[in-house]
Amino acid sequence: MKKAVFNLEPLGCPTCVKKIENTLEKMEGIEEIKVLFHSNRVRTQFDESKVQAEDIENTLTKLGYPVVSKKVS
Structure with missing residues (x-):
């Protein structure tokens, strides 16, 4: 994970x-999601x-929420 x-x-x-x-x-492959409205984080x-961070980032961008930065661990 x-x-x-x-x-x-x-x-x-x-x-x-x-x-x-x-x-x-x-x-497919996403186990947990938490959207933090006030801090603009997902x-x-x-x-x-099953899924890569880039796939998630691309989906967010297509929804109209451009990613400013990301941290993967």
């Missing part, structure tokens, strides 16, 4: 949290044999 934290540009509203969570939950835990 890998963990990643994605720092996003400021989120516009609390409904953004649900939009991100609902989309990432559908991705924390994930995922199975790297």
